[in-house]
Amino acid sequence: MTESARPDDGDRVPLEPPSAAESVSAALGSAARRAGLDPSKHSSTGAAVWAAMGGWRGILESVLPSLAFVVLFTVTIDPETRQGNLPLSLGVSVGLALVFTIARLLAKSPPSAAIGGLVATAAAALLTLFTGRGQDNFVFGFFTNGAYGAAFLVSVLVSWPLIGLIAGYLLGEGTSWRADKRRRRVYTWLSLGWAALFFARLVVQLPLYFAGDVTALGTLKIIMGLPLFAPMVAVTWLAVRALSPRRES
Template structure:
């Protein structure tokens, strides 16, 4: 007599992780199952005008104010003013979302990131240390994505599998595994590229160039890779399947 089958099998760790990644992607507007133009998807992933402003303006204000207040003798800018304005603007964005009763997760994330970065700089008295949290984030994301690709459990694949309703079944398809692995490697390369380009300027204590590079290598590189990822996933599954 055969044993009764479990009517409600427990999800595996990979499935739970895939659901979490897929849920985050869906909230960001990256759902391949939806009929949307690539431009619309990329714009949604960046959060629209408000999201772009929340991502760019605090960092831009920091680097502009710091550069304009550099003392010719010491070579240092006004750290407190630069950080105060940067964190203050991030706080204003968060408050504006609260008042408008809009989702505040992105704004709060930006505020916390600005506050943590400011704390690094304040406690050490070195403006360049404002960029340390960003280095850590890039290193962690890049390493996680690369390892996932090498192990055949691409984080991109886990997210896409959940969004497309097939869980981890994509791993049985060689074409999907190959594409998802290369997408994860591409994202890892982006994070490592940021580290490789920016770290020398951090070591040289060139705050102005470092801040400029962080802005240039932020959304301008993020947006095209989002588009490539979106198009690749849609090509794998096709509009009919979606």
């Protein structure tokens, strides 16, 4: 291109950087899509929920390490000390998480979920061995639930509900949903529902932690995990799909 053919600087329209809300929306939406929530791939609610849970592999990775710890700890409880065999219980739990991680690596599937689970399981095991208290195996879960619950609640308080940010990215709408009062109200209630789920886990499980009831604590952790997560995903998915504008195929 010759010098005369070059456009004048005044003709150039500078690209505006994405807003903070759009950046957060893109990050959350990408995470949701990696977790299996992709409207372009799943037409049914059941398929979306199943994908979000990771299928049978995801369910086993989520449940088995905790279940193994609770069962082994319970059956090895000493009547005098009221403590189970921590090395055995924790060793099997960490071992299962390691097996799941290796299986993902060998299958060349995304190992992020299994690696995250392995790191969390190993860190909790080290803390538990250090303190010698079985209930400390669940401490990191309390912080995780508290952080997620606080994030959803704060997003509602500042009028940027996280469900809206995620849905906006997945549906390719950015933050335009905020102009629709009905959608903004539904996304707000959905975000409050998620915050309530995370805080409910703390309300129910923390008293058992302080009471040192490892068996009841571990059992409720499993019950309040996927069995509550799946219905919340289903309700959220149905609401978002019902509110999404109809598009030409």
